[in-house]
Amino acid sequence: AQSVTQLGSHVSVSEGALVLLRCNYSSSVPPYLFWYVQYPNQGLQLLLKYTTGATLVKGINGFEAEFKKSETSFHLTKPSAHMSDAAEYFCAVTFSNTGKLIFGQGTTLQVKP
Amino acid sequence: GAVVSQHPSRVICKSGTSVKIECRSLDFQATTMFWYRQFPKQSLMLMATSNEGSKATYEQGVEKDKFLINHASLTLSTLTVTSAHPEDSSFYICSARGGPLSVNYGYTFGSGTRLTVV
Numbered sequence: 001a002q003s004v005t006q007l008g009s010h011v012s013v014s015e016g017a018l019v020l021l022r023c024n025y026s027s028s029v030p031p032y033l034f035w036y037v038q039y040p041n042q043g044l045q046l047l048l049k050y051t052t053g054a055t056l057v058k059g060i061n062g063f064e065a066e067f068k069k070s071e072t073s074f075h076l077t078k079p080s081a082h083m084s085d086a087a088e089y090f091c092a093v094t095f096s097n098t099g100k101l102i103f104g105q106g107t108t109l110q111v112k113p
Numbered sequence: 114g115a116v117v118s119q120h121p122s123r124v125i126c127k128s129g130t131s132v133k134i135e136c137r138s139l140d141f142q143a144t145t146m147f148w149y150r151q152f153p154k155q156s157l158m159l160m161a162t163s164n165e166g167s168k169a170t171y172e173q174g175v176e177k178d179k180f181l182i183n184h185a186s187l188t189l190s191t192l193t194v195t196s197a198h199p200e201d202s203s204f205y206i207c208s209a210r211g212g213p214l215s216v217n218y219g220y221t222f223g224s225g226t227r228l229t230v231v
Contacts, residue, residue, distance in 0.1 A: 034220070036222075041204070041225065041227060042224055042225060043117075043119070043206055043222040043223050043224040043225045044157075044206070044208075044222040045222075046219075046220075049219075090156065090157070094220075099145060099162070099210070100147070100159060100162060101147065101159070101208065101220055102159070103156045103157045104156065105155075105156045106155070106156045108154075
């Protein structure tokens with residue numbers, strides 16, 4: 001079955017520290033991977049996506065993610081956390097044969113001053 | 114860039130009434146729209162996929178007679194919650210795919226609708 005798993009429902013970092021949010025997927029066909037951010041009572045904003053090509057993807061707000069096929073992972077990183085990064089983050093995956101976007105469970109990022 | 118407008122952002126209705134939520138793609142033609150439901154502190158659960166001009170495809174466990182989806186044009190999809198009950202209270206989000214973004218599997222999300230049934 002095709003699925004996506006986010007390890008860690010809650011991540012807390014200090015301002016200025018490295019942010020690492022983990023995402024693993026399960027698929028028998030090539031995946032297309034996304035990271036979204038959601039602020040309270042709002043929709044989702046796309047941070048970055050991987051479809052084809054370069055496996056290191058740079059997104060908005062200083063975030064980046066690397067697609068590692070051998071590890072079936074697409075972890076999100078940011079070198080230095082800002083207070084404004086505190087939000088809910090969702091990893092999502094879709095596959096060419098369905099078009100459905102499947103979401104991970106989400107990770108709440110807390111940034112401490 | 115692609116913009117999806119979702120309306121209303123908040124709605125409170127009485128138990129037993131119906132509520133319609135609209136999702137419009139403002140600057141592109143959305144060949145496919147998706148409707149999600151999100152409970153507090155949880156992820157998005159796909160309810161249904163709708164393609165313009167055809168019947169929506171519902172996910173397992175979603176009552177199609179309760180959650181009516183219409184995708185009559187390439188820019189508008191509606192979700193109607195019929196005979197709403199308090200357990201239908203949730204955050205509903207639409208997503209649209211189409212136009213130039215679809216080449217790279219782009220999905221654009223609406224801002225969501227907070228439904229409260231009293």
